[in-house]
Each structure stands twice: as structure tokens, then as C-alpha cells.
Amino acid sequence: MIRINASMIIETSENRKPLIDAATELVEFSLRDKGCIGYDLYESQTNDDRMMIIETWESEEDLKAHMESEHFRRLVPELQKYSTMTLEKFDF
Numbered sequence: 001m002i003r004i005n006a007s008m009i010i011e012t013s014e015n016r017k018p019l020i021d022a023a024t025e026l027v028e029f030s031l032r033d034k035g036c037i038g039y040d041l042y043e044s045q046t047n048d049d050r051m052m053i054i055e056t057w058e059s060e061e062d063l064k065a066h067m068e069s070e071h072f073r074r075l076v077p078e079l080q081k082y083s084t085m086t087l088e089k090f091d092f
Helices: 013-030 062-066 069-081
Strands: 001-009 037-042 050-057 083-091
Touching: 001 013, 001 062, 001 069, 013 037, 013 050, 013 069, 050 062, 069 083
Parallel strands: none
Antiparallel strands: 001 050, 001 083, 037 050
16 A cells, blocks of 8 residues: 655735645545545645645556546646645555
């Protein structure tokens, strides 16, 4: 299995709503992708400018197919427009 932690620091308060909208749509579509075990959006309870998406995938093949999907290619640039993103990847 593969876990991706996508941390996002929201650039400005005006970016918060569009980021949440894009991230929520990404979660909704991604949960339907083959091999998706979990895809969750989290908000920090202590910092309004911090959010994270935690994804779990059955295989590298499933993750690659997800990254080539229309919704990923359309929505991830939106997340990057409204935040600074960092990724961590774990195989287990």
C-alpha cells in the first residue's frame, strides 16, 4: 500500500474557500478511483492556513492511474494556485 500526505499552506485568507472547494471535489472524485482505500481532507485545529489531504492506495499502478485522471489533472493545479503544497510518500 501507498500513503500520500499532501500538506497545504493557504497563501491568503481569500484563498481558503476556493482551496476547500477544489479539495472537496478532488476527494469526491478520487474516492471512486480504482485502488483508492482512503482519501481524506483535514483542517488544522490550531492554524487556519493549514490543510492536508491523506490518501491511501492499493498499488503504485492505481496511484499512477489516479494521477493521470481528468479530475487530478484539473484540480491539483487549482490547489497549487491557492496554496503551497508539500508531499510525503510512504510505502507499507
